[in-house]
Amino acid sequence: MNFHQFLLVLLARKRILLFTLLITVGATMVVSLLLPKTYKGTASLLINYKGVDPVTGLALPMQLLPGYMATQIDIISSKNVALKVVDNLRLAENPAVVAQFNEATQGKGTVRDWLADLLLAKLEIVPSRESSVVDISFKGNDPQFVAVIANAFADEYQKTSIQLKVDPLKKVAVYFNEQTKLLRDSLEVAQSRLSKYQQEHGIVSVDNRLDVESNRLNDLSAQLVAAQGQAMEASSRQRMAEGNAGSDSPDVASNPLVQNLKLSLATAESKLAEMAQRLGRNHPQYESLNAEVERMRRELADGTRVTSNSVSKNAGILQQREGAVRAALAAQKDKVLELNRTRDEMGVLQKDVESAQRAFDIASQRFSQTRIEGQSEQSDISLLNPAVAPIRPAGPKVMLNTLLALFLGGLLGVGFSLLAEMLDRRVRSETDLSDLLQLPVLGSIDWSAPTRPRLNRFKSLLPRSLRLN
Known part of the structure; x- marks a missing residue:
């Protein structure tokens, strides 16, 4: 076709x-x-979802998601908000409403749920495309009632939004409070361990004490080196003093007593030699001088022996000193090693205390922030235009319905x-x-049906100007 x-x-x-x-x-x-005429009450809400939190001053990246506005619309149209509207306006306490409920449902269910479903069926939520404004509209036969319901939904939505934000924070605050107590106990245990360890080992400041003992160890090491040198030198002198009756020993040779005795002996021997040329060996003066020479020789031998013995004793003293310094050095090494071990163990305990303190500080900070946020009643939703009782009905629209009926x-x-x-x-x-x-x-x-007689008779009654050919 x-x-x-x-x-x-x-x-x-x-x-x-x-x-x-x-x-x-x-x-x-x-x-x-x-x-019947229907009226429409509209309340406008401004949702400032691109702002910052008024308590913490932090940005809210979660609310910048594309689904945030759709989520808010779902919250407004939720049954939870509708039930709060019913309870706030006390609609379920009206006897007429209860009678209508019994007639409509034969007593099945609850009046609150039935009223909430009826309110949600007549509720209309329209978000703006280019702004953060949301219109909450309610239709009904009473202009005052629709305005009250629209404002009630806007008010309960604000309260529900704050409650949805605050309730999780309160639960988190309780959790952080418990964790803070546990972390405080852990910190106290770690601090008590550290204090007990310091008391048991008599530690006031490990670092300063270790520096003193390390310096003492270095001093003893230097003293040991010096004592070893002195002991080696004394041993060499001792061997030289003991060999050849100490005649080659510089210590013996440099002794003033030995030098004086040698000088006196040499003088006496020269006199004895001179006298031997002039007098006989049996002469009383020769025998007296010879006896004097022998006495000086005995004194020189005694002086040399005493000097050699003093060199030996000095070597023994230096060797004993070397041994004492070596023993003190070994004891100091053990002491420094013990201090190092103590410092390592104390360092572990201090790290435990620092870790416990850090965890406690972080938990305390989060607990304080969460508690403040949980006690905040601030909201990023504000009422822009409250609903007023409409003057003109929103329906039925006769002209629009007629045009649709024509189509x-x-x-x-x-x-x-x-x-x-x-x-x-x-x-x-x-x-x-x-x-x-x-x-x-x-x-x-080309054929057309003949005109009916009644129509021709009717045409004859009309004036000529109104007749059709």
Whole structure:
């Protein structure tokens, strides 16, 4: 069927089309006029989801997600908010409402849930496209009631939003409080261990004490080196003093007593030699001088022996000193090693204390911040425009319903016309014959139905100016 055939069908079935259109439009207008007037109350909320937290001053990246606005709309239209509206306005305590509930549900369920469902069914939430404003609208027959319900939803949504933010923080604050107590106990245990260890080992300051003992160890090491050198030198002198009766020992040679004795002996021996040339060996003066020389020799030998013995004793003293310094050095090494071990053990205890202190400080800071946030009643939602009782009804819209009825009636009329044509198919043009018989059309006769007598009689009664040819 082409467009020409479609127009011919509509023209032939114009009565069905017009009848359907008139019925649809008429029924719509009658229903629109008979329906009760409905009013719409709207409250506007500003959701500042791109701001910062008024308590902590931190940005809120979670609220910058694309689904944040959709989440807020779901919260507004939640049954939790609707139940709070019912409780706040005490709608379930109205006897008329209770009677309607019993009549509608035969007493099944609760009045609060039934009222919440009814309110949500008439609630409309429209977010703005280019801003953070959300309109909460409620429709009803009473203008005062719709305004009250819209404002109640806006108010309960603000309270619910604060509650949803504060309740988790309160639970977290309780958790942090418990953890803070546990961490405080751990810190006290670590500090007591450190104090007990310091008392047991008599430690006031490990670092300063270790520095003193290390310096003492270095001093003893230097003293040991010096004592070893002195002991080696004394041993060499001792060996030289003991060999050849100490004649080659520089200590013996440099002794003043030995030098004086040697000088006196040399003088006496020279005198004895001179006297031996002049006097005989049996001469009393020669024997007296010879006895003096022997006495000086004995004194020189005694002096040399005493000096050698003093060198040996000095070597023994230096060796003893070396041994004492070596023992003191070994004891100091053990002491420094013990201090190093003590410092390592004390360092572990100090690290335990520092770790416990750090964990306690972090938990205390988070507990303080969470507790402050949990006690905050600040909200990023503010009421922009409260709902007022509307003056004009929002429905029914007679003009809009009529236009929609015209469109719908036209579609129904076209559909019924095509259905009637399919049930009673007729030839409307040459194209219908050509399509039906599959033969070419050679000619057509222009014929019109004769005018009915009643119509001609009616035309004769009309003036000439109103008559149709």
